[in-house]
Structure formats: C-alpha cells, structure tokens
Amino acid sequence: MEKTIDISKLTSEELAVLLEEKRKQEHEQEMKRREAYESIRAEVVQKIEHNVRSVTCDVQALFDFVVNETQAFKEVMSEYGKLRSSDQLSFTLKESNFKVEVKVNKVKKFDERADIAAARLIEFLQAWIKKSDKGADDPMYQLGMTLLERNRYGDLDYKSISKLYDLEQKFNKQEYSDIMQLFKESNITEGTAVNFYFYERTELGVWRRIEPSFNRL
DSSP states (O other): OOOOOOGGGSOHHHHHHHHHHHHHHHHHHHHHHHHHHHHHHHHHHHHHHHHHHHHHHHHHHHHHHHHHHHHHHHHHHHHTTOSSSTTOOOEEEEETTEEEEEEEEEEEEOOTHHHHHHHHHHHHHHHHHHTSTTGGGOHHHHHHHHHTOBOTTSOBOHHHHHHHHTTHHHHOOHHHHHHHHHHHHHOOEEEEEEEEEEEEEOTTSOEEEEOOOGGGO
C-alpha cells in the first residue's frame, strides 16, 4: 500500500527534494514511453521495408521475364510473317482470356549536359531555400526537386523538365535561366520507351486491364 505523505508537515527543503524526485520519476516514465514508441515504430518500418524490398525484387524479375519472353516471341512472329514490317515495334499477344500489349513510343531524351544542368539546379534550389522563410517546405523547392526525379532507367523525364521551363519567370534569376538553357541544348537525342499492358476478358466479354501496381489495388 502506497504511503501517504502530508506535505503540510514538510520543510521547504524536504518539499524541494520530494518535487525533484517526482520530476525524475515523470521524466523516466516519459523516456520509457518514448523508447517504447520508437521501438514499435522501428519494428513497423523494418517489417514494411523487408516486404517492399522483397516485392520490388519480384517486380523487377517479372519485368525482366516479360521483356525476355516478348522479345523472343517477336523474333518468332517475324519468322512467321506476323509483323507488318521489319521495323514494327508495338504488337499484341492474346490467348484465351488474357492479352499482353507491348507498346513502344518514341520519347525525347537528354544527353550528358542534362546531368550537369540537374546538378547545377539542385545547388541552385538548395541555395534558394536558405533564403526562404519556409526552408525545405518551400513549394517552389519541392516542385523543382520532384521534377528532377528520374525513371527506373535513371533518365530524366522530358515532360517534367519541360515544366521547369515554366518556373523561369517565377524564379527570375539569371542562374536559373542559364540552367534551363543548358537543359534545352541537351535535348537533342531521341529514344524509345517500352511499356507493357496486361488485360483479362471478363464474363461480359470486356477486356479489363490488370495493373500490377501497389497503388492500383
């Protein structure tokens, strides 16, 4: 049974000691709650990370598998004259209630000068937020960094970089304008983007796309 203390009978020195002990107890309890919280958080994040990395490897393996299989079958299609022309890039494979579409599109790309421009832009944006009251929360900074994100092949996205051009007047800085000019000069090459689409035929005979994407579930 907890002993009751009559604080009215304590001296000021004894009361100060009691208050200090109480503060220490509360601090220890707060530290224990924080440690418990951080431990639970770490466990949750680690579990998610483990599964995300595992699934990411599986998705990469699936991508490689689909690329190899469709490319190999394209050669078979060519031998059997199932392609409209020797340079046909896009085609469709269908069997029963499942269909695979391989779509290849011409895309605008950048040469090595874009890497220099991207590095300069990052430095520019980092210097920009030092002068901003919002710091890294500055929407201009966040937008610029987002548009610099690369795709799974490590390439800059042409449409995203094009949106950076629209910010030139808002930044109104010669350094930013010079960086945009460098991006424009580097946009001289053309590449191809290969996309795969999967479909299943429903009971109503309608083709419905199957999207193996976490955010599409």
